[in-house]
Amino acid sequence: MPKITYIEHDGTSRTVDAEVGSTVMENAIRNGIPGIEAECGGACSCATCHVHVDEAWMEKVGKPAPMEEDMLDFAFDVRPNSRLSCQIKVTDELDGLIVTTPEQQG
Amino acid sequence: MSEIVKTDAVIIGAGPVGLFAVFELGLVDIKSHVIDILDKPGGQCAELYPEKPIYDIPGLPMVTGAQLVKNLQEQIKPFGPTFEYGARVETLEKIDGGFRLKTDIGGIIEAKVVVIAAGGGSFESKKPPLPGIEQYENKSVFYLVRSMEAFRGKNIVIAGGGDSALDWTLNLAPLAKKLTLLHRRDAFRAAPDSVNKMKALVAEKKIDFLLGQLHGLEGANGQLTKVIARRDDNSTFDIEADALLPFFGLTIKLGPVGTWGFTLDQERIVVDTEKFETSMPGVFAIGDINYYPGKLKLILSGFHEAALMSQAAHKIIYPDKRLVFQYTTTSSSLQKKLGV
Numbered sequence: 001m002p003k004i005t006y007i008e009h010d011g012t013s014r015t016v017d018a019e020v021g022s023t024v025m026e027n028a029i030r031n032g033i034p035g036i037e038a039e040c041g042g043a044c045s046c047a048t049c050h051v052h053v054d055e056a057w058m059e060k061v062g063k064p065a066p067m068e069e070d071m072l073d074f075a076f077d078v079r080p081n082s083r084l085s086c087q088i089k090v091t092d093e094l095d096g097l098i099v100t101t102p103e104q105q106g
Numbered sequence: 107m108s109e110i111v112k113t114d115a116v117i118i119g120a121g122p123v124g125l126f127a128v129f130e131l132g133l134v135d136i137k138s139h140v141i142d143i144l145d146k147p148g149g150q151c152a153e154l155y156p157e158k159p160i161y162d163i164p165g166l167p168m169v170t171g172a173q174l175v176k177n178l179q180e181q182i183k184p185f186g187p188t189f190e191y192g193a194r195v196e197t198l199e200k201i202d203g204g205f206r207l208k209t210d211i212g213g214i215i216e217a218k219v220v221v222i223a224a225g226g227g228s229f230e231s232k233k234p235p236l237p238g239i240e241q242y243e244n245k246s247v248f249y250l251v252r253s254m255e256a257f258r259g260k261n262i263v264i265a266g267g268g269d270s271a272l273d274w275t276l277n278l279a280p281l282a283k284k285l286t287l288l289h290r291r292d293a294f295r296a297a298p299d300s301v302n303k304m305k306a307l308v309a310e311k312k313i314d315f316l317l318g319q320l321h322g323l324e325g326a327n328g329q330l331t332k333v334i335a336r337r338d339d340n341s342t343f344d345i346e347a348d349a350l351l352p353f354f355g356l357t358i359k360l361g362p363v364g365t366w367g368f369t370l371d372q373e374r375i376v377v378d379t380e381k382f383e384t385s386m387p388g389v390f391a392i393g394d395i396n397y398y399p400g401k402l403k404l405i406l407s408g409f410h411e412a413a414l415m416s417q418a419a420h421k422i423i424y425p426d427k428r429l430v431f432q433y434t435t436t437s438s439s440l441q442k443k444l445g446v
Contacts, residue, residue: 039226039358040154048357070295073267074355076235078290078319080338104235106357 002095006033006051009103018090024099025049025086035101042086047074048105049085054098061088061097077102113139113188114423116207116217118195118363121149123393123408124223125178130416131221132185133440136423139215140187141207143194143228148175150225153356162406174405184445190215194228198366198389205388219419222375222384222391223408226358234265234320234352245328247350251278259283261346263333265320266353272296274351275304279313286314286345288335318343320352363395371397381418382411388422390415 001017004027008014018027028036028049040046044067053061058081064072068087072078085099115131117124120142128138146152151160151171159168169177193209204218231249233239239247251257251274258281264271267289273296275287287304294301307313318335321342325331333347360373369376369385374397377384384391392415393408401407420429434440 040150043155043158045154045158046357047355069293073290073295074232076232076320076354102235106232 002090002092002097004090004094005096005098006035007098007100008035009101020090020092022090023086024051024088024090024097025084027090028085033101035105036085037105038086039106044068044071044084044087046106047071047084050075050078050102050105051083051085051099052079052102053081053083053088054100055081057094057097057099060093075102076104111139111188111190111213111215113137113215113217115139115219115221115419116141116205116215117187117221117223118142118207119149119223119225119393119395120144120147120189120191121223121225121393122151122174122178122405123225123412124149124221125175125182126409127221127223127392127412127415128182128185128187129178130412131419132182132187133434133443134416134420134429135443136219136416136419138185138187138221139190139217141190141193141195141209141213141215143192145192147179147189147191148172150358151175153229160405162404164406184443194361196362200386200388218388218423220389221415221419222363222389222395223393223412224361224363225394227360227363227373227395228358229356230359230361231352232354232357234354236320236323239323241328242323242325242330242350246325246330246348247323247352249352251351254278254281257281257349260348262286262349262351263288263345263347264351264353265289265333267291267294267296268353268355269296269300270353271351272300272304274353275313276300276307278351279307282313283348284314284346285312286316286347288316288318288320288333288345290317290319290338292317316343316345320350323350374401380414382415383418390419 004018005015016031025038037048039048068084114136115138117140120140156172195207196210197208199206205220207215262282262285264275265288279285308315318337321336322334333345336342375391377391377396379398382390392411394403
């Protein structure tokens with residue numbers, strides 16, 4: 001199973017096993033990762049699952065779709081590597097993915 | 107708002123579960139008054155996913171959040187509920203024969219029973235994570251505009267790119283000494299018409315539009331003097347400001363409900379599974395806001411909880427009346443109440 005590493009704002013790091021086809025947000029919630037709230041449950045309509053994708057993974061993860069880019073307007077500390085984790089689907093290619101959660105979601 | 111609203115049941119939250127509670131309470135002759143912090147019914151269905159399809163409502167293979175809310179409004183019409191929008195219940199107090207509730211805008215409601223159907227809590231404006239922002243809140247940093255006049259002649263910074271940011275940019279531009287719209291990109295999720303009007307104001311040099319994100323605040327004693335913004339390349343710049351209006355959408359917080367003394371479990375109100383009553387007799391909690399072993403946060407569960415809660419509420423409001431269980435398909439008395 002692909003592994004995903006979540007790094008909190010304070011540097012705390014947690015690595016979890018993620019099922020292919022699930023989202024990076026879902027794996028955070030299932031594993032009780034702090035720093036990801038996902039208020040809307042994955043509908044791309046709240047911007048509380050915002051993550052910064054590790055630079056090395058940006059190309060493989062890809063850019064946000066227009067609707068997601070719009071929703072990022074409601075997030076704080078948006079950077080060129082910002083994504084909403086409910087919109088990143090786990091694939092075998094993403095095994096080892098590293099994301100950082102921002103200081104505050106909502 | 108000084109007139110006291112008196113009702114059998116007050117329902118806090120006009121989401122799908124709160125709306126269906128009107129129906130179930132109505133069937134057992136209990137009249138409802140519904141309060142919600144949003145300016146419309148529907149709760150999360152209306153605010154977070156009006157267009158998203160829902161697939162797990164029994165009998166409806168697919169329904170959008172907006173359509174479900176519309177259907178529920180239609181379904182509860184016969185019971186003539188009253189609604190109060192844009193108000194948040196701040197306090198709950200036990201009085202003789204029931205409860206007294208007070209809202210943040212001065213409303214007072216007296217009810218024999220209270221039904222909390224507040225979902226995840228109340229929708230609140232997102233607050234930017236800027237160090238020391240608390241000292242400026244409601245003095246020079248505002249998440250909503252109560253009076254436009256308060257902004258006359260001021261250096262105003264509006265941050266965000268949605269409808270609220272654009273609408274207030276257009277409304278406050280004529281009053282402001284100077285208005286600056288700060289947004290992270292030159293694209294907006296607001297209505298295209300508002301965006302065009304805003305761009306026209308920029309072209310006429312009536313307002314400034316700057317690319318950047320909120321980074322810091324400067325000022326003293328609650329009075330802002332500068333907003334510090336960050337560009338994508340991490341360089342920063344200052345904007346002179348007497349007032350900042352950040353518009354980054356809404357978030358859900360448990361809110362005042364959490365301070366009323368209920369037994370809580372991870373920000374949810376603990377109830378029993380017979381009556382869905384809280385640790386305070388006469389106060390019920392249904393839908394996403396409650397917790398009991400095995401709880402599933404489904405609209406479906408909330409509907410079931412509303413039905414059982416209503417039976418218990420009936421015992422409180424009509425202690426001497428025996429409740430005969432009836433079906434809407436066959437009971438002429440229920441059909442009379444439904445007007446069919």
